[in-house]
Amino acid sequence: MSDSINLNVIGTIDSPYKEKFAIPRQPGIVTAAQGQLRLTGSANNAELVRGLAQFSHIWLLFVFHGTQAQGWKPMVRPPRLGGNKKLGVFATRSTFRPNPIGMSVVKLGKIEQQPSQVILHISELDLLDGTPILDIKPYVPYADIIENAHGGYAQEQPNNNIKVIFSNAALVTLDNNSEHYPTLQSLIEQVLSQDPRPAYKQNKADDKIYGMTLYKFNINWQMTDSSTLHVIAIEHID
Numbered sequence: 001m002s003d004s005i006n007l008n009v010i011g012t013i014d015s016p017y018k019e020k021f022a023i024p025r026q027p028g029i030v031t032a033a034q035g036q037l038r039l040t041g042s043a044n045n046a047e048l049v050r051g052l053a054q055f056s057h058i059w060l061l062f063v064f065h066g067t068q069a070q071g072w073k074p075m076v077r078p079p080r081l082g083g084n085k086k087l088g089v090f091a092t093r094s095t096f097r098p099n100p101i102g103m104s105v106v107k108l109g110k111i112e113q114q115p116s117q118v119i120l121h122i123s124e125l126d127l128l129d130g131t132p133i134l135d136i137k138p139y140v141p142y143a144d145i146i147e148n149a150h151g152g153y154a155q156e157q158p159n160n161n162i163k164v165i166f167s168n169a170a171l172v173t174l175d176n177n178s179e180h181y182p183t184l185q186s187l188i189e190q191v192l193s194q195d196p197r198p199a200y201k202q203n204k205a206d207d208k209i210y211g212m213t214l215y216k217f218n219i220n221w222q223m224t225d226s227s228t229l230h231v232i233a234i235e236h237i238d
């Protein structure tokens with residue numbers, strides 16, 4: 001048997017997350033994140049999704065295309081452990097894996113059938129824009145929920161609960177764009193309340209002004225004390 005297998009991409013993700021920084025570490029954490037999965041090639045055929053709409057959630061298997069070129073490491077430092085303890089890559093959800101494959105459960109919305117394009121509307125995703133999808137499977141609660149499963153060092157979702165305050169200028173930009181981006185404020189709040197800074201900065205105030213891109217907006221923010229974050233400016237990128 002050959003040691004390598006060729007797989008075909010069956011779709012591509014349109015996501016508000018245009019860069020890796022600030023994407024939540026798992027799906028389901030940022031409920032305001034909405035995206036689309038556009039089926040591609042021979043998978044772009046409504047027959048492949050017949051019956052899927054009756055499921056509320058789907059598994060997506062995908063390629064970590066944004067980090068793939070950086071290769072992989074046998075041991076990595078999970079941010080959850082403060083970034084200073086190494087574990088075997090197979091004991092983590094790191095993107096730097098021998099096969100750069102990720103898996104996420106996302107919420108399934110409408111399945112749209114355009115004349116030459118099948119689009120799955122999804123939400124609660126943790127995927128970078130342009131992520132290539134390898135497979136879609138329905139989430140089946142009786143098999144996928146395991147009562148009393150042990151989550152090791154990741155037993156519980158981190159509870160950052162950071163208060164996010166918007167400047168007046170940022171609120172004006174949100175207001176001006178509320179028609180096309182009605183969930184942008186919630187998305188920014190939910191993303192930032194996770195504190196996307198590196199692990200060693202968690203729970204600490206910080207002078208640095210950070211930037212992140214969501215949809216077509218550059219967002220500048222600063223952590224002014226250990227539990228309050230200020231959104232300084234939101235700029236629409238033309």
Ligand code: SAM
Pocket residue numbers: 020021022023024025026027063064065066067068093094095101102103104105126127128130131132
């Ligand atoms: N839920 C998936 C899993 O468990 O396989 C991903 C977990 S991984 C810890 C989540 C991180 O993957 C996100 O914070 C984001 O930075 C990164 N990510 C998401 N999509 C990516 C992509 N296409 N390429 C590289 N990194 C990506």
